Amino acid sequence: MLIVLEPDITQKQKNHIYRILREGGCISREITEAGRQIIGSTGDAGRSPDFFESLEGVARVVPVNTAFKLVSRQMHPEDTRVQVGDVSVGGERIVVIAGPCAVENRERSLAIAGQVRKYGAVLFRGGAFKPRTSPYAFQGLGEEGLKILAEVRQTFGMPVVTEITTPAQADLVMKYVDVIQIGARNMQNFELLKCVGRLGKPVLLKRGLAATIEEWLMSAEYIVSEGNDNVILCERGIRTFEPYTRNTLDLSAIPVIKNLTHLPVIIDPSHATGIREKVSPMARAAIAAGADGLMIEVHDDPDHALSDGAQSLYPEQFSRLMRDLYVISPVVDKQLDFGYLDKARAVDRMKKAGNGQGRRAAFLGEPGTYSHKACMQYFGGQVQPVPMNSFKEIYETVREGGADFGVIPLENSLAGSVHENYDLLLEYDLRIVGEILLRIEHHLIGHPGARVEDIRRVYSHPQVFQQCRSYIDRHQWEWIPVSDTARAVRLVKEQNNPAEGALAGRDAARIHEMQILEQGIEANARNYTRFVVIAREPISGGQKNKSSLIFSTGNQPGALFEALKVFADNGINLVKLESRPIHGKPWEYMFYVDLEADVDSDELAPVIRQLAQKIDYLKILGSY
Ligand SMILES: O=C(O)C(=O)Cc1ccccc1
Structure with a gap:
């Protein structure tokens, strides 16, 4: 039986209900669902639903119609997580x-x-x-x-x-x-x-x-x-x-x-x-x-x-x-994390070194953004996510020690690179310590009861408009870019206008109790974003299979070829090559490479020395 309580119930009234249930041999639990307080009970203490409904502070009574009670989803709507070490x-x-x-x-x-x-x-x-x-x-x-x-x-x-x-x-x-x-x-x-x-x-x-x-x-x-x-x-x-x-x-x-x-x-x-x-x-x-x-x-x-x-x-x-x-x-929507135990140990060691203080990870936006999800999937519950207003603020906060980690999107399988983050990686002296791939499914989110036909204006992060281009091009909507997707949903909710919608993920809709009007509106279902985790120092321990570097070469024929040949000669596979203009030097470029190797390992040290001789500038972003 679920006893849904009035929002203004007093502790004395609650105690009275608990006493009746306990004396009737029932086990009870307090549940919160969608902001409502509920008492879940394994039985009815020999009383009718009407009896409980007549008690002060009770809004209504809902029977639990399964033989199992404490393990039922009705009694505990959230997923249970069993912690083992x-x-x-x-x-x-x-x-x-x-x-x-x-x-x-x-x-x-x-x-x-x-x-x-x-x-x-x-x-x-x-x-x-x-x-x-x-x-x-x-x-x-x-x-x-x-x-x-x-x-x-x-x-x-x-x-x-x-x-x-x-x-x-x-x-x-x-x-x-x-x-x-x-x-x-x-x-x-x-x-x-x-x-x-x-x-x-x-x-x-x-x-x-x-x-x-x-x-x-x-x-x-x-x-x-x-x-x-x-x-x-x-x-x-x-x-x-x-x-x-x-x-x-x-x-x-x-x-x-x-x-x-x-x-x-x-x-x-x-x-x-x-x-x-x-x-x-x-x-x-x-x-x-x-x-x-x-x-x-x-x-x-x-x-x-x-x-x-x-x-x-x-x-x-x-x-x-x-x-x-x-x-x-x-x-x-899950991850298999090869570094699960190593990462947990490393974060634990950091905690001990920091006088037992919990570790913090900065992410873009509010709870419910894709970045928030990436952060939760990368660290599980071990690290406290800290919301930020911009990517730059994430770098700033990590550099100044306000957070131990930052989680930032780097590239998307439909919309390509997030250039701002490539430039910030060059600007700030931080390390990449991990990466995580997230499938991104966008939805059109509106007010409960609203219809797609009523929508006139949509809010979202600019990246999302790019990823949903073919869908939104079919509608004559005004697009309003905002700093993150969860904020978009919140704004739509606060403005209380059924003609407004947001493009965002399922979590943002759930958190703000808004309705998904159309599911999976991204241009292609193979929509993935690669996020990286940045920190001031590398995380120690665990196997590292990948590294990221930035370099620039002289402006002479074959300079880039000579640099890349070092990797080829040493049998190192490049998995990404991207160029970005160097600010203030028109038509000169920084090259960003991802390698399948651990650049911090002893075996790679001679390769990096060879590379350094062929290039003008080298920055090792990290191995993970
Ligand atoms: O606004 C968000 O939810 C973000 O985390 C930024 C973003 C947007 C689209 C894909 C990946 C990250």
Whole structure:
């Protein structure tokens, strides 16, 4: 039951409602949705809706019409993020859990962990207690296995996931692991569910072999009703009549789950298919369908694995899969971040060095801009986003120490380079420390109930007009450029004129409670913007694959050719070359290059020395 409160309800009136619910044996939570305060309750305390509606401070009562209450989306409209160390499951970034089916020995576990970490996994899995179909199969190393998992966490900074099979193992898992897994066969072991509910650690709850989605969510309800909200659902295939795969992966469960519950959902394509070659296609499909992450079995010698070798990927296959996921994720508004753990560690170190103060990232505009989204996707919740009025202000603020990072758009796949930012990169002595690719989907946003035919004037960032040119050319609208897209939506809202609209993203419409009148109005669906992250100093740690430089050459034949030849002679791939006029020197140019190499590495030092001899000016923007 949802009890929607009057805006002016007093604390005393609220306490009275809470007391009635508590005495009636209900668990209640306070929810805020669209600015309204709501009390969500697991029951009605034996009273009718009319009774609650007659209480002072209550506006109305809405029944929760599902068997599960605390895990239902109605009771908690926002997505839950389960925090596991530095990793947030259910956030902007895809979480990939990888490792062998069973912890076999120390050396093998450390070797596999090193590989999966290098390829972008952020949590390590491995069973220490193995419930197997056959009593004669390998049953796991027990506490010795847990100690190995703890060593993996210590060595690689990766939180670890393992299965618990009985409440008797509770003390051990509390001591050694970060996420407790409930296996498919134990999904309805209610004593075990209550036990992990009381432990409070994040729980990964697998769907039972023959469980309906409702039964699965009822099991999650057991855990949450014990006070543990940190539940991650894991679909691992259900038993059907189909023998070609070990189980049938129910990918349609993802959108169903996303609708019914606020809990994150991840997919285990390894157990679902049971066959190595089927794992990557299903993993790709799961991310495309909106899963928050994956759990994948990886083994460096699967033919000799003690458990489930036939479904384990070789590390190289895992690496290829991760590269595919990196490309797919932005299409569904997510990111696969190869630097997830390194970045989190580096930001944490900065925090400690700065007397525990949180780090800040400057972005263009107000909450709801594309830059804000890029900032959130790059840092997750670890860094506080700070709004700015212009790109120049971002550079200024980072240089003066008002923010540790700045997030700026550099180029767009439809409209090309954001020249102002190329020029500012030259002007300011800051480093590029990261990049992020965002799919940009623009919408025509207006007042609730307004119609496209009524629109006469549209507001947006100038870049957006360029990207939606073919759509807006079909209408006789007046275009008003403003500093950012979220501001455009806010202005339209404040001016309260149904003939005005804004071109902006979904977040801006949601934040300002405005309506999307027409979706996806960009000229081409392959509309991506590449943002870079700037800082005063490089971020230490992590693998760096790309670098950016600016240089200028003398004005003689072949000068640019000579400079670029240095890269060719050393086998370095250039991925971008752009020229910008040098201010005050007509017809002379600065060249901006992006390379697939780490210019800060020792191997590149001689190459940079060679380059320096061929050019007049060099500025290393950074490697990331
Ligand atoms: O105004 C915004 O939302 C921005 O972040 C600037 C922008 C506009 C269009 C594409 C990418 C960034």
